Amino acid sequence: MDNDPEDVAFMKEICHYSRMMYYVFQQSTYGGSIRLKVYDVSVQMHGDMVVWPGDPKFRRDLVSAITNGDRSNVSILSCSTHCGTHVDAPFHFLEDGATLDRVAPEQLVGFCRVVEVICDGDITRDHLEKALKDGDIREDDERLLFKTLNSSRNLMQFPEFHKDYCAIAPSAAEWIVHRKVKTVGVDYLSVERFHPEIPRTHPILLGNNVFVIEGLNLTQVPAGEYLLTCGAWNILGADGSPARVFLLSDI
Numbered sequence: 001m002d003n004d005p006e007d008v009a010f011m012k013e014i015c016h017y018s019r020m021m022y023y024v025f026q027q028s029t030y031g032g033s034i035r036l037k038v039y040d041v042s043v044q045m046h047g048d049m050v051v052w053p054g055d056p057k058f059r060r061d062l063v064s065a066i067t068n069g070d071r072s073n074v075s076i077l078s079c080s081t082h083c084g085t086h087v088d089a090p091f092h093f094l095e096d097g098a099t100l101d102r103v104a105p106e107q108l109v110g111f112c113r114v115v116e117v118i119c120d121g122d123i124t125r126d127h128l129e130k131a132l133k134d135g136d137i138r139e140d141d142e143r144l145l146f147k148t149l150n151s152s153r154n155l156m157q158f159p160e161f162h163k164d165y166c167a168i169a170p171s172a173a174e175w176i177v178h179r180k181v182k183t184v185g186v187d188y189l190s191v192e193r194f195h196p197e198i199p200r201t202h203p204i205l206l207g208n209n210v211f212v213i214e215g216l217n218l219t220q221v222p223a224g225e226y227l228l229t230c231g232a233w234n235i236l237g238a239d240g241s242p243a244r245v246f247l248l249s250d251i
């Protein structure tokens, strides 16, 4: 593509209606990572990674190995669908909820906001109201990823499970539903606090078609707006799956 300044100005103008198209335009004009910063916000998967208490450990075993005289290396994987950075489909908590193959693409891809919420307990409605008032959440935000003390404590990197992580309180879940947010993400293994008497956060979110991403690694990501791409697997009938998640931003 020609980089003539007038052409560039023109392209910016016609792409104004769609910021997403502007990203594509930059990508094709200037070439890949020169103009885009890419954050990989998924954790690495390996046998010692933290898993939800009671879930099987992640395993990868070679079933064909070049060192054994085979033509190629081929592995078989074994893990929970809620291992590492992963997504929850409504079916995870609702008997007749949508399964992963039926989740709309716009819940996996689109503009999102990383919101820093620093609080001792769980994120409540009051925290989100304040973030909205302070401009840390905008009126038209459709996807919200919460960066909490879990990130400063680097919890996803410890092999052992921490019960005292920061989660989303039911009041905040109701606020999220009320604001018609499509997708919500957190920086530890669950949106719900550990083993509540009756789980409420998951049913409130998933029961109102709010897609959930858990186990994000947001340690290196400043608060702000990004283009989210969440590569959840398209598994027929699944309640969730591990996901490779990237956040893209302008440089």
Ligand SMILES: [Zn+2]
Binding pocket: 082, 086, 087, 088, 189, 190, 214, 240
């Ligand atoms: Zn989950």
